[in-house]
Amino acid sequence: MSDKPPAPLTEFLHLAPPDQRLDHALVVAGTFKVDKFNEMLFDLTGTHLPDTIRRASGKRQAEYFAGRYLAALALRHFGVEQFDVLADEKRCPDWPNGFIGSISHTDNFAVCALAPTSKLRAIGIDCQEILTPKKAAKLWPKIIDENEYSIISAANLELNYGLSLCFSAKESIYKALYPFIRKFFGFSAAKLCAVNPRQHYLEFQFSSQLATPIGINHPLRVYYQLTDGRVLSHISLGPNQINA
Numbered sequence: 421m422s423d424k425p426p427a428p429l430t431e432f433l434h435l436a437p438p439d440q441r442l443d444h445a446l447v448v449a450g451t452f453k454v455d456k457f458n459e460m461l462f463d464l465t466g467t468h469l470p471d472t473i474r475r476a477s478g479k480r481q482a483e484y485f486a487g488r489y490l491a492a493l494a495l496r497h498f499g500v501e502q503f504d505v506l507a508d509e510k511r512c513p514d515w516p517n518g519f520i521g522s523i524s525h526t527d528n529f530a531v532c533a534l535a536p537t538s539k540l541r542a543i544g545i546d547c548q549e550i551l552t553p554k555k556a557a558k559l560w561p562k563i564i565d566e567n568e569y570s571i572i573s574a575a576n577l578e579l580n581y582g583l584s585l586c587f588s589a590k591e592s593i594y595k596a597l598y599p600f601i602r603k604f605f606g607f608s609a610a611k612l613c614a615v616n617p618r619q620h621y622l623e624f625q626f627s628s629q630l631a632t633p634i635g636i637n638h639p640l641r642v643y644y645q646l647t648d649g650r651v652l653s654h655i656s657l658g659p660n661q662i663n664a
């Protein structure tokens with residue numbers, strides 16, 4: 421990757437300043453414009469284009485490229501050049517030895533969090549547009565149960581905000597823990613047990629399916645930020661927090 425971004429790249433992707441708020445992890449993010457995406461960006465930036473993505477829609481190519489380009493920038497920050505972040509058959513990214521990371525994208529925003537495994541053992545990041553009240557009213561039973569619903573209400577959060585936070589947090593948990601569990605687990609595997617809007621975190625209790633293999637026996641926090649109509653959530657676990 422050269423130091424000066426090529427013009428088609430700057431037209432497509434606008435980088436946000438690096439965010440170091442996540443302990444020990446570097447977070448690289450940017451907004452992108454799908455209509456400015458061109459497949460040649462893969463070649464121009466030396467980003468590997470898997471066959472599955474070559475055959476995908478322009479939108480999927482654009483979000484995949486944005487995520488992988490941010491991953492390359494983050495790796496480069498830690499001195500790793502030209503590493504192709506491939507994925508397993510479940511789309512879980514395969515990071516170079518000594519690193520752990522996570523990627524997320526919406527229609528126009530992408531983010532990658534990366535950390536050395538000496539500092540963090542698990543990391544999950546997720547961004548979502550805030551759900552409309554109508555969608556939230558329809559979707560909530562698929563994502564949370566009645567007890568989680570009451571915790572959101574008791575925190576005085578509108579359902580669409582509370583559900584968006586919880587949905588995003590659960591997806592962050594999935595991305596962080598999937599590499600240890602290596603099989604699908606649904607939204608009931610982590611239950612919301614507390615919300616702290618002042619300190620911007622949600623707390624989750626894990627089912628034994630998740631907790632036992634990785635030795636977690638207490639609730640864990642997922643932190644969030646609300647910006648530009650979207651939620652960005654993240655969870656990270658240090659070497660002392662996970663037995664894996």
Ligand SMILES: CC(C)(COP(=O)(O)OP(=O)(O)OC[C@H]1O[C@@H](n2cnc3c(N)ncnc32)[C@H](O)[C@@H]1OP(=O)(O)O)[C@@H](O)C(=O)NCCC(=O)NCCS
Pocket residue numbers: 483484487507510511512513522523524525526545546547590591593594595596598599605606607608609610
């Ligand atoms: C996999 C899933 C979490 C992706 O979330 P999403 O909102 O659809 O999409 P995002 O843009 O936020 O994230 C996509 C990225 O997540 C990463 N990802 C996908 N599957 C992954 C996995 N199994 N493990 C870790 N990371 C994964 C990939 O980097 C992917 O982007 P890419 O394919 O371009 O590389 C979601 O589709 C899903 O299956 N959710 C149900 C499982 C769940 O959330 N359970 C709740 C447990 S409490």
